[in-house]
Amino acid sequence: MKSVTEFKTIMTGNDAVAYGAKLARVKFISAYPITPQTTIVEKLASMIANDELDAKYVEVESEHSALAAVFASELTGVRSYTATSSHGLLYMHEMLHWVSGQRLPIVMSVVNRAIGPPWNIWADQSDTINQRDTGWMQVYSESNQEAMDTIIMGYKIAENSEVMLPLMSMEDAFILSHTSEPVTLRDQDLINDYLPDLDLKFRIDIGNPMGYGSYDTPDGTFMELKKDMVDSMNKAVRVIKDETEKFNQMFDTNYGGLVERYRMDDADYALIAMGTVASTARFVVDKLREKGLNIGLIRIRYFRPFPYDDILEDLKNIKAAGVIDRSVSFGYAGATYSEIVSALYGKINIPVSSFIVGIGGRDVRVEDIEKIADTVRNESSGVYWINVKKVI
């Protein structure tokens, strides 16, 4: 019988994900500091300096290089990790495709931050929503505990032979990254049981030399390889649900698979949110329930693969829904909104509104969500910017 050494402590979201990487036994880390990600890589560097973590940390000269180095080390067969935010993530954009196209199950933390100009370091999910089509799975956490656990589950899911795609794990800037909360540090032995060592099938081997990423032609296998990425992303839906359930059982947690439902069983109206805004929305749901309004919340954890089937199931008896996005797709609406509307098309015909909130870290208050719920209850549909100042 193994002795379980889980213990509860208080830490920031960034420290929590650093412990997540440590528990996942990453062997190689390369990163470039950017606010508000910086304290993750500082924490990891200090763990290595204090012999708490047996990993190599390479301090590179740019985010593009950080992901290129992680790409290369993972290709040698070593579990690798990096973290970034905002402009750093945009600078990695080319490498994001390279990692997923090479089918490397790398996990990366992203602290969601706005993109300039103007310069802005606060919470905003536009940076990762911009990376929607890079072939990475995307998870948005609501708490520091979830952010830590998601790194561990992330490697388990990414490294599944049915999946073999990279995963981005998100925290909202400052709201999670720099705010301390109670977090249970997982027992290393239990994590070792849950997450075995990386065993990469195609890796650098001089005994079996191969070309990694050779060029391909229109009549070669390029199109089939891209379709295979889509097929694997679809297969990931089941893997995510299974692995999350296993984790829930081992660690007595209660994470949803791709979505988390709150008071949805008898709901007439639904709010849909992602990241920390969901906490405020959950509070508002409770408040409105007390007033007799049958409203519930769907928190989207996985934006990729997108939970289309869950959404259809969840919204089939709903009168109207409101989608809250902390990002915007210029020329249309919130990105989650367009995903939801496309999931419903031809199947469920209800009014759905898009609510743009918290851009550039603008506060999202209880009364803002109440206003949103009010609009949803009136069964309107439209695109609404919440808490925007009148500019004279």
Place this chain on the structure above:
Amino acid sequence: MPTSIPKEELMAPGHTACHGCGATLAMRYVLKAMGQKTVVSVPASCWAVIPGAMPFRTLDVPMVYTPFAATGASISGLREGLDIQGKTDYNVVGFAGDGGTADIGLQGLSGAMERGHNVFYIMYDNEGYMNTGVQRSGSTPYGARTTTTPVGKERDFKKENKKIVADMMIAQNVPYVATATIAYPEDLIRKIDHAKAVHGPKFIQILAPCPTGWYYPPEKTIEISRLAVQSRMFPLYEFIQGKFYLNKSFKPIDVSEYVKAQDRFKHLNDDEIDNLREYVNERWNQLLEWEKIYSEQKA
């Protein structure tokens, strides 16, 4: 002293390079010198195409393709990833063109060299963006016509001197820096042997003439690369842990002999060739000065 060229062939016949390609010979000699326990990383470049479309390969070593700017970082990751697994006897070689080195990849190269990884960075220098069809690079010499420095009514040939990456690596105090060319394969192999003895970053810039982009007949590649050295357009030198050696053991020729052998310089008038001559002489004197300074420092 003669140096033997290893018989082992790690490059198979059947590549897709142009006739007379200098870059193919550069790779062939580099791999002969490196041996089987070698991993090569190539960015976007002619060498991303030369091995052929998947599943074909022309190299008998693992070859990692990366985006244009990623050579320095990818060899850093390969080296450390292999070392973590105890595979310290693998040679990790970045093999990038001049565009991927002097221009878009310079930041990554500089970072990798500064961090001190035990890697080789080979720049095969064909003095232009040859894979996209002969555009100007920072490494293109003064006077050359390229498709982005065309000579039409405006005679818009390259007006700036060559950016010399090997010099920048010396300035950065990289433990081993050398220039070489395929016209002198024994010299090239010897330099890689020297580099192998150095634990840390190694940078070698190999002149790899390009008949397609330099506009000369493909059978002249070796001759042109020899003329580059003899005319002092491409001096051969070695910087080993603070000591500098300039190779002066060749028959000097006038720069016009080199220039006139290639149509990329065909448009140059006498004054413009004078400009090149002046530049070449100044640079030669500078290299002589370096030889003096670095040998004095270490004496």
